[in-house]
Amino acid sequence: MKSAGQATTALKNWNGKPSICKRAMVIMPLALVLSACAVGPDYVKPSLAVPAQYTSTNREQSAAKPQLSRWWTRLADPMLNALIEEAVQSNLDVATAKARVREARATYHQSVGTLFPTVRNTDSATRQRSVAGGSSGAASGPQITSQFQAGFDVSWEIDLFGKNQRGAEAAEYGVQAADEQLRLALLTLVGDVASNYVQARGYQARIALAQRTAAAQRETAQLTKSRFDAGGISGVDVATSTGQASTTEAAIPSLEVSYAEVVHRLGVLTGRAPGDLATRMKRGGPIPRPKLPMPVGIPADILSARPDVRQAERVLAQATARIGQAEAARYPTISLAGNIATTGSKIGDIAKNSSIGWSFGPTLNVPIFNGGQLRAAVEVEQARRDQNFIGYKAAVLKALEEVENALVAIAQEQIRYRKLTASVVAYRQATTLARSLYQGGSANFLTVLDAERSLYTAEDALVQSRIALGTAYITLNKALGGGWNGAIEVSKPELVDQDMGPRRASTRP
Template sequence: MQSFERGSIAAGRLIVPISTFVLLAGCIVGPDYRTPILPTPAHWSGQNPTKTALPAQLSKWWQRLRDPELNALVEEAVAGNLEVASAKAKIREAHASYRQSAATLFPSADGSLSANRGTTAAITSGSGGDSSGEFRSGFDATWELDLFGANHRSVEAARYGLDAAEEELRSRLLTLIGDVASNYAQARGYQARIQLARRSVASQKQTVAITRTRAKAGLVTAAEVAKAKAQASSTEAEVPTLEASYAETVHRLAVLTGRSPDALNDRLKRGAPIPAPRLPVPTGIPADILLARPDVRMAERQYAQYTARIGQAEAARYPSVGLTGNIDTSALKLGDLGKNSTIGLSFGPKLSVPLFNAGKLQAAVDVAKAERDQHFIAYKASVLTALQDVENASVSLTQERIRNGKLASSAKSARDAARLVRILYQSGAASLLDVLDAERSLDTAEDTLLQSRVSITTDYIALNKALGGGWDGAIDSAKPEGVDAKTRPQPASKATQ
C-alpha cells in the first residue's frame, strides 16, 4: 500500500509540469501578420474625378473582341499550356507541404517487431550447446507540445505559401491569355498586310503594263518602264518578310496551346478580320488593383509567408518540450506476445533548452526579418508596377485611337489621289513619277493604318491584363501530369532493368 501511495505522489508531481506545459502551448512568439494598407491614387490620370468610375469588366474580356476562333484558342491554351501545367504542379507541391507542416501538430507513433535467435556452446565438454530465441514488439509515441508556436508558425507559413502558389497560377493564366490574344491579333494583322501588299503589286503591275503601252507609242522612255517595274518588284519583295513574320506568330500560338509549332498552320490559313474591341474600356479605380491583379496578390501572400517564418525562427530560441512514451513486450515464442510475455511501459516529458549557440539562433531571426522586409518591398513594387501598367496601357490605347482616326483620313486621301493621278497619267496629263509617288504613298498609308488597327487591339489587351483580367473559370490542379508505371512493389533486379 505504501508503494502505491508513493507512485501516486510521483505521478502527481509529473502531471503538474505537463499540465503547465499544455497551458503554455497557446503562447506563440513572433509577429502576427496584418494585411498592409498601401496608399493608391483616388483615380486614374485620364479619369474625370467628378464622375463615378465604372468598375472594370474583366470576366472573359477577350470575348468582347468578338472572334470565335480566338475564344477557342484561349480555351485550348488554358487546358494545354505547359507553363500552366507547371504552376498546377507547384500548387500540388504547396498542398503537400501544408499537409506536412500540419502533421507536426499531432502525435506520431511507430511500431516495431524483432526476433533474435542464439546458441550457447559448452567448449570444455564439447557438447553442441543450447539454442534460445526471443521475440520483441513495441510501440513508440512522441508529441511535441509546441510551447512557443514554432509548428503553428510553420503551418501558417505553409498556408500562405499555398495561397501564393494559387495566385501564381492565376498570374500565369493572365499572361497566357494576353499572349494568345496578342499573337492572334498580330497574325490576323500580318494576313491583312500580306493581302494589301499583293493588291498593291497587282496595281503596280497594271501601271507597268500601261507604261509599256505608252512606251511603244513613243510617249515615254524605256527608263520610265524600268522605274515602274522596280517599284512593283520592291513592293513584291515585302511579301516574303510578312509571310515569315506571320508564320512565326502562328508557331508561337501553337506552342502557347501546348502543341507542336505547325499544329495551327492549316487551321489559321484562311484569313479573318483583325479583331476589333468594344470601346471605351471601364477601368474602375486604382485601389481595385490590389484585389484584381494576381501578381500583386501573390506578392502579398509571400510577404505574409515570410512574416510567419520570423515566428519559426524566434521559437527556436525558446525551450521545447515533448512527450514520449513506449510500450515494449517480449516473449520466447512469437505466439506468446501479448499472452505469456513481459510488458514494459514508460512515459514522460522531454525538455530541451538552448543554452549557448554563439548567437546563431538570433542571427536566424535577423535573417528571417530581412527576408520579410525584402518581400514587403517586392509587394509595394508590384503595386507600383501594376499602377504604371494601367496608366501606360490606358494612354497608349487613347492616343492610338486618335492616331488611327488621322491615319484613316490619310489613307482615304491617298486612295483618292492615286486614283486621280492614274487617270491623268493614262490621258497624258500626269507624269509617271506622279503615279509612282501616289502609289508609294497609298501603300504606306494603308499599311500603317492596318498596323494601327493591330496596335489598338494589342493596347486593349494590355489594358485588360494590367487591370488584372485573366481566367476566372474553374481550374483542376489536382490531376498530376506524369503517369507512373509499375508503382507496386517488385523485385529489385526487375525494377533496375
C-alpha cells in the first residue's frame, strides 16, 4: 500500500489516470487509514523587516515598552475617565463590532459542524384508497390500505483531503480577525472621546480668554472715553478702542459653535443624544496636560500592540486557509450514507424483525473534467491571499508612519509651546507698561492698542498649543496601539427574539 504522501501525490495529477477503478483502489484504503489529510499551504506568520528604532525619537524618550494600559488615566481627568467608560458600554460602532464577533463565532460553529455526520429522522404515515377490478371485469369496491414507516438516515462526508477542516480553520481565523476588529473599534473610540474632550476644554478656555480680553479692552475704551471727555485725546482713539473690543467679542460666537459641535460629538460617541452632555460639560475644567516625555518602545512592538495590524495578519491567515479549501475541491470525495427503517401496515408492526430494513455504503465523487474551474478557484484564492499579504504590510507601514508623525508633532509642539509661553510673558509685561504710560500721558493709544492685540493673539495661540499637545499625546498612544483592554461582553445581542417557535402566522405590519 502507498504511504499517505505518495497517495496524495498520485491523486494530485488526477486527469492523467486512465481508470476510475484504479483511482478507487487508491482512495478506499486512504479513507480507512487516514484520520485527516490536508492539502494546500500551511499558514506561517510572515516575518517583516521593521526599523530597529524610530527616527523621530530624541534623547529624552526611552525605548522601554510604553505603558499603554488605560493610558488616558494619566491625564488625571476624572470626567474624561467617566466618559470613556460610558462610551465603551454604549457606543454604536462598538455594538456593531460586537455583533460581527457573534456572527464570526456562529460561522465558525457552522464550519465545525461539517466535520461530523448528519443524522435525520424519517417518519411517515400514508393512507391510500384504491379500486380493484374483479375477474369478470366489474369493480370489486374500494380498498383502503395504511402504511407506517419510521427510521433514520445518516450521512457523513469523510474529510479525506481537509476541505472541511480548512473551512473550519478559515472560520476560526475569521473569529480572531473579528476580535481584533472589535479592539480596533475600541481603540478608535477611546482616542475619539479623548480628542473631542480635549478640544471641548480647549474651546472653553479660548472662550473664557476672549471674554476676559474683551472685558479688559472695554475698560481701556472707557478710560479712552474719559480722557476724550476731558479734552486730552481725539475721538479716533475712542472709536479705535471700542472697535477692538467689539472685534474680540465677535470671535466668541464662532468659538461657541465649535464648542457645541465637539460636545454634541461627545454625546453621540457615548451613545447619547447630541445635547445630553451639555450640562455636565458646562461645569468646566482645565485642558488635560500630558506628562512628557513618554516611553515609545521599538517599532517591532506595534506588530503585537496594534489591533489593525493583528487583524490584517489574521485576515492573511484566513486567506491562506481558503487556498487549501479550494485545492481540496480538486480531489475526490468519499461520503458514507446509510439508513435503517421499519415499515408496517399497522403501528404495532413497526420494529418487528420482518419489517426492518437497512442500507449502507460509500459514494465516491471524482472530479474528472470541469473546464479548469477548480484550478481557477485555487488561483483566485491565491490572488486574494497576495492582496491580504500586501494589506498586512501596508498596515505595518501605516502604523510606523503614524508613530513617526506623532513623535514629530509632540517634539515640535513642545518647542512651540515654550516659545509661546515666553511670548505671552513678554507681551503681558508690554501691555501693563503701555497702559501705565498711556494713563500718565507718556505714550499714545496706538502703543496700547498694539500691545493688547499682540497679547490676546499670543495667549490664544498658547491655548491652542496646549490643545495640540494634548491631541498629539492622544494620537501617539493610539498609534502605539493603546486602547481599551478591559473585559467586554459580546455574547449579549442587541435585540432578543422572544417567540421563535411554531405559531400562527401574523399579518405583517
